[in-house]
Amino acid sequence: MKVNEQVVLVTGSSRGLGAAIAKAFGKEGARVVVNYVKNADKASEVVESIGNDRAFAIQADVRDEYQVDTMLKKAKDHFGKPVTTVVNNALVHFTFDAVNKKTADTLTWEDYQEQFEGSVKAALHTVQAAKQDMADLNFGRVINIGTNLFQNPVVAYHEYNTSKAALLGFTRNMARELGAENITVNMVSGGLLEKTDASAATPDKVFQVIKENTPLQKVTTPEDVADAVLFFSSPWSRAVTGQNLVVDGGLVMD
Template sequence: MSNPQAFTSEALPLDEQVVLVTGSGRGLGAAIAKAFAPEGAALVINYRYSAEAAEELAEAVRARGGRAVAIEADVTDSRAVDAMFETAAAEFGAPVSTVVNNALADFSFNGDERQPADEIDYSDFADQFRGSVEGAVNTIQAAMHGFRELGSGRVINIGTNLFQDPVVPYHDYTAGKAALLSLTRTFAKDLGPAGVRVNMVSGGLLRTTDASSATPEEVFDQIAAASALRRVTTPEDFASAVVFFASPASRAVTGQNLIVDNGLVMG
C-alpha cells in the first residue's frame, strides 16, 4: 500500500483500503464483500456462526488474486470487536479504513409471522437495538484509532426503506434500524472533523437473502409491480451503492441515507 497520509481527510482509493464487513459470511454481507473484491480492497469477512461459509468466501477471493481474511467476532461484544480490528491490521499491515455495519440480530422477513403491536414484547426491541446500535457503536469505536492514523475513515450502516413505508410493520426490526439512522447522523456530525464520513444505505426486501428466504413469492411480485423500475432489488444491486460510499467519489457525502430499492420508496 502507498502512503495513506497523501489522502488525509479523504478516502483511500479502494485498492488501498482494508474493508471490514460485519456479518459477511453469508447473505447480503457476502454480496457486499464480493462487490469490494474486484476493486482490489483487502477484505475482513466477519462472521459469528457461519465459519465454513466465511472461510470459503475468503478463499474464493484469494484464489482470484485478492486479499481476504475471515474473522469470527460477535459485534455486540466490544472486546471481541477490538481483537478483530487488531487481527485485521496485523494481517494486512494497515488499519481498517472502511466499516460496513451489516450484521443483523436474528430476524425472519415473513410478514405472516410478524409480532403484532398489541402482542410484541419489549425484549424483541431490545434484541434489535443491541444488534443494530450496540454492534455499530462497538465497530465504529474500535475503528477510530485506525481512522485517526489514516486521517480519514468510512462507516456505512445498513438500513431499511421501512422507515418511509412500513408496508409490513416489523416493529422491532424497523425501530432498531431507525435508531441506527439517528446514530448515523449524530456520529457523522461528531466525527466529521476527524475526516470520518458516516452514511447509511437502505434497501427494501431483497431477492433473495437468507433473511428473505421465508418471503412468499407473491410478495416479491407485488414489490416489483409497485416499484418505478418494475423489479425487485438484488443483493448485488444494493452492494454497488455500498461500494460507492467507500470510494473517493463520495468524499463530500456524510450523514445521508440512500434508499436503494428500484424506486419503490422515494423521499
C-alpha cells in the same frame, strides 16, 4: 483513498447481503475482513471467492465490545495496516416473515432490545474500535445498512424497523462528530432483497407485488445494494456524510 487501498470490515458477511458486499469490495481490489458468528464454512467460501491473499475471515459477535476490539487488532496484524472502512451489516436473529411476525399484542421490550443491540450497539462498537486508526490516517468510511421499511412500513416489522430508524440517528450524530477527522458516516437502505436467507420466508407473491409497484419493475438484489455501498467508500463520495441512500428501485422516494 482509493477502494483498492482500503481495508474493509463487513460485519455479518458470510451470507446474503454481507457476502455480496464483501465480494464487491474484493472485485475492486480492497482487503476484506469477512466477519461471521456461526457460519465458518460460508465465510471461508466468501474468502476463497475473493482470494486468500486479499480476504480474511474472523469470528466475532459484534454485540460484544471485546470481541470487536480483538477482531480489528487481528485484521491490522493480518494485513499490516488498519481497517479504514466499516460496513455495519450484521443481522441478529431476525427473519422477514410477514405471516409469523410479532404484533403489537405479542411484542416485548426484549424483542426491541435484541434488534437495538444488533443495530446500534454493534455499530457503536465497530466505530469506537476503528476510530483512532481512522483519525490517525485522516481517512475513514462507515456505511451502516438500513432499510426502506422505516420510512414506509408496508410490513410492520416493529422491532427491526424501529432499530434501523435509530441507526439513522446514530449515523447522523456520528457524521457530525467525526467529520473533522475526514471520517464519513452514511447509511444505505435497501428494500426486501431477492433472495437471501433472511428473506427466504417471504412468499413469491410479495416479491411480485414489489416488482409491479417499483418504477424500475424489478426487485432489488444484494448486488444492487453492494454497488451503493462501494460508492460511499469511494473518492466520489468524499463530500457526502450523514446521508441515507434508499436503494430499492424507486419504491420509496425520500
